[in-house]
């Protein structure tokens with residue numbers, strides 16, 4: 001096993017611009033030995049290090065069975081801006097994978113509902129792509145649903161992949177604001193509006209939710225109101241973090257470390273910390 005406290009080199013294989021401020025980076029770990037032993041599960045993240053600038057935690061947006069290791073990054077501050085100036089062939093540092101991913105072991109026989117807001121679809125794309133492969137192979141009977149909300153049609157990430165997702169998922173999209181130039185014919189409104197568009201069999205639903213905190217709070221509320229058991233609602237949280245291994249304390253969330261105990265949490269584990277008003 002490689003030492004996760006020391007960055008190893010990864011070359012940028014290709015970059016795909018997703019939206020105005022977001023791009024997907026395919027990385028190739030340079031050391032053959034590390035590459036061979038590198039395994040992750042959807043929902044885990046890496047620390048990406050831009051030499052001379054610093055590092056930032058970024059979710060893995062590809063599936064374990066994808067040929068390329070991908071990260072989808074929105075420009076926010078120093079590290080992500082520096083990353084956005086790099087090109088294919090450039091080399092960055094990487095540490096990981098870190099954290100607890102989505103609990104696939106709990107999905108058996110259940111309907112999977114994925115609820116994503118904005119860039120929150122990045123760690124969930126790993127799940128979707130994983131299911132596209134395994135579902136096709138296993139031929140399971142359960143329903144797969146994806147609810148996704150973006151600010152405007154131009155902010156929809158992975159837009160060209162949605163036709164493929166529809167082969168296995170019931171996909172419902174919404175945007176906060178429809179731009180008249182885009183001739184958007186879909187839904188407008190918050191992602192929670194989509195709960196009225198698909199009847200859930202709540203007692204056999206497991207939900208994976210990721211997006212801005214307020215979107216997660218309202219989505220959890222909808223899920224609970226519809227009878228989805230709290231133990232079957234999972235959220236991926238974001239907090240500032242430094243070490244990635246539960247030592248430095250930057251990402252404390254109550255008694256938990258987001259980097260080590262999360263970023264994926266069962267709602268019932270963090271219920272008291274989420275600030276969701278009484279139902």
Ligand SMILES: Cc1cc2nc3c(=O)[nH]c(=O)nc-3n(C[C@H](O)[C@H](O)[C@H](O)COP(=O)(O)OP(=O)(O)OC[C@H]3O[C@@H](n4cnc5c(N)ncnc54)[C@H](O)[C@@H]3O)c2cc1C
Nearest residue numbers: 056057058059072073074076077078079080122238239263
């Ligand atoms: C587990 C986990 C997974 C994550 N996954 C992803 C992912 O898949 N993709 C992704 O893009 N991000 C992801 N993030 C978020 C990412 O780590 C942060 O955005 C990170 O802080 C970016 O580093 P930075 O140095 O570019 O920005 P920082 O300098 O750390 O800036 C962070 C914040 O400060 C604000 N800020 C920075 N500079 C200024 C300024 N000059 N004026 C006003 N505001 C400013 C930014 O708007 C931003 O909100 C994840 C975070 C966690 C914890």
